[in-house]
Amino acid sequence: LRSFMPNPLAGGASVSERVLEEARGLDRRLKSLTAAERRTRFPLAGVCLAVKDNICVKGWKATAGSMSLSDYVPPQDATVVEALKRKGCLVVGKTLCDEFGMGSTTESSASQGDGRAHAQGQEPWSTRNPWDVLRVPGGSSGGSAAAVSARQCTVALGTDTGGSVRQPASFCGVVGLKPTYGRVSRFGIIAYASSLDVPGCMGPTVSDCAAMLDHIAGQDPLDASSAATPLPPSLPAGYLHQATEGGEGARPLEGLRVGVVAQTMQEDGRLDDRVLGVMNDSLDKLRELGCVVEMVDVPTFDLGLPAYYITAASEASSNLSRYDGLRYPNKGGDSSQSKALDASLMEAISGNRGHLLGDEPLRRILMGTYTLSEGYGDALYKKAQVVRKKVQGDMLAQLGKHDVLLTPTAPTPAYRADDKSLLDPLQMYLGDVMTVNVNLAGFPAISVPAGLVDDQDGGGKLPVGVQFIGGPFEEAKILRVAHFFE
Numbered sequence: 209l210r211s212f213m214p215n216p217l218a219g220g221a222s223v224s225e226r227v228l229e230e231a232r233g234l235d236r237r238l239k240s241l242t243a244a245e246r247r248t249r250f251p252l253a254g255v256c257l258a259v260k261d262n263i264c265v266k267g268w269k270a271t272a273g274s275m276s277l278s279d280y281v282p283p284q285d286a287t288v289v290e291a292l293k294r295k296g297c298l299v300v301g302k303t304l305c306d307e308f309g310m311g312s313t314t315e316s317s318a319s320q321g322d323g324r325a326h327a328q329g330q331e332p333w334s335t336r337n338p339w340d341v342l343r344v345p346g347g348s349s350g351g352s353a354a355a356v357s358a359r360q361c362t363v364a365l366g367t368d369t370g371g372s373v374r375q376p377a378s379f380c381g382v383v384g385l386k387p388t389y390g391r392v393s394r395f396g397i398i399a400y401a402s403s404l405d406v407p408g409c410m411g412p413t414v415s416d417c418a419a420m421l422d423h424i425a426g427q428d429p430l431d432a433s434s435a436a437t438p439l440p441p442s443l444p445a446g447y448l449h450q451a452t453e454g455g456e457g458a459r460p461l462e463g464l465r466v467g468v469v470a471q472t473m474q475e476d477g478r479l480d481d482r483v484l485g486v487m488n489d490s491l492d493k494l495r496e497l498g499c500v501v502e503m504v505d506v507p508t509f510d511l512g513l514p515a516y517y518i519t520a521a522s523e524a525s526s527n528l529s530r531y532d533g534l535r536y537p538n539k540g541g542d543s544s545q546s547k548a549l550d551a552s553l554m555e556a557i558s559g560n561r562g563h564l565l566g567d568e569p570l571r572r573i574l575m576g577t578y579t580l581s582e583g584y585g586d587a588l589y590k591k592a593q594v595v596r597k598k599v600q601g602d603m604l605a606q607l608g609k610h611d612v613l614l615t616p617t618a619p620t621p622a623y624r625a626d627d628k629s630l631l632d633p634l635q636m637y638l639g640d641v642m643t644v645n646v647n648l649a650g651f652p653a654i655s656v657p658a659g660l661v662d663d664q665d666g667g668g669k670l671p672v673g674v675q676f677i678g679g680p681f682e683e684a685k686i687l688r689v690a691h692f693f694e
């Protein structure tokens with residue numbers, strides 16, 4: 209499946225030796241504790257954690273799928289990684305992602321260990337979907353989703369800037385949680401678009417994601433945008449307790465108001481019929497659980513996509529300026545340093561950018577530089593920010609009248625890897641229409657597997673997920689609905 213990065217450890221050390229070493233260390237600490245101490249201090253003891261390659265783990269390479277970072281080994285853990293390790297998680301690998309998180313298929317990863325495959329025109333080392341290896345796992349956290357789906361790890365960390373946790377979760381039949389912007393620290397996450405990026409949780413069930421969130425949530429002095437808003441006390445425990453109420457035929461969500469975003473259910477050729485079928489079955493299921501299901505109008509829903517791509521590209525053009533081939537270690541072929549001596553510095557840098565960054569980051573840098581440039585900033589970037597506020601306002605208005613909103617997570621099941629239409633970037637961007645608004649608004653959302661559909665060519669089945677969206681900091685609410693629904 210190629211879920212994991214090859215040769216992820218500094219100095220070519222062996223992953224299995226490293227994991228065993230960590231496990232033995234944990235074992236020694238556990239042995240010195242009483243059973244009660246173990247439960248409170250190491251509630252996640254031995255949980256195997258896969259980490260998307262744009263998230264820093266001390267001593268493991270963090271390439272973010274880019275050749276420009278092919279030899280970068282971060283000196284410390286991202287706050288989210290540190291938090292999970294402290295509770296007993298064992299990091300078992302770094303997972304493939306689209307370069308800097310830019311993409312929806314995990315195919316734009318310039319990986320193959322040293323990132324040269326792309327430049328040499330070889331078939332890229334990209335992750336495939338465990339349900340059908342002719343299909344992509346989605347992206348950009350596709351490696352994490354495939355690893356969870358194929359049980360190559362227990363849980364995984366991803367990042368979600370415009371859907372990169374939720375869409376691959378839907379394509380691979382796992383649960384993907386994108387917390388509220390600010391709920392979880394971004395320290396140690398390789399930045400794509402700073403006002404949209406959020407670390408997210410991926411696991412086989414909703415309670416796995418809830419348990420992860422419980423340990424990664426919270427204010428971090430190393431991330432000024434992280435928020436102090438407390439999580440409802442011991443969310444997983446309390447919520448699991450509620451989950452055991454009822455039993456067969458019970459209506460545990462009695463009276464809960466679900467608003468189905470009408471704009472996402474239109475038969476306009478954009479939404480795959482099979483996904484529409486899964487949505488209709490999901491509405492029946494929610495009614496059986498006791499929910500009041502209503503169609504709601506979010507008139508600006510379709511405006512989110514252009515506003516997102518303008519915002520994300522603008523921020524990326526600024527964030528990616530540091531990848532000049534000189535600041536971070538990379539296997540760029542010619543030594544960047546000596547190049548800088550022969551040619552002028554600007555020439556060296558532009559040469560480096562040209563060959564160290566893939567097509568997608570280059571496209572975003574060009575787009576973002578354009579949308580921020582004098583004369584276009586007002587017409588494009590500033591207008592996108594106005595739309596962003598409108599989208600947020602429209603969704604918030606509906607969340608005042610409903611407990612959660614519901615949409616498909618993606619308009620289609622997993623794409624085939626040989627689908628030529630995805631070579632057109634605009635076609636690929638269109639697939640993000642269901643998820644990007646949530647990032648523009650900063651709200652929490654979760655993708656939950658909702659059904660299996662025919663794959664239409666091989667007689668196999670493909671998973672389809674639906675997305676529950678909550679108001680700011682209302683993770684507990686969406687987790688609860690998602691849990692009873694799954």
Ligand code: GLN
Nearest residue numbers: 309310311369370371372
């Ligand atoms: N596919 C979207 C993009 O390329 C979302 C990516 C993400 O969430 N990291 O921007």
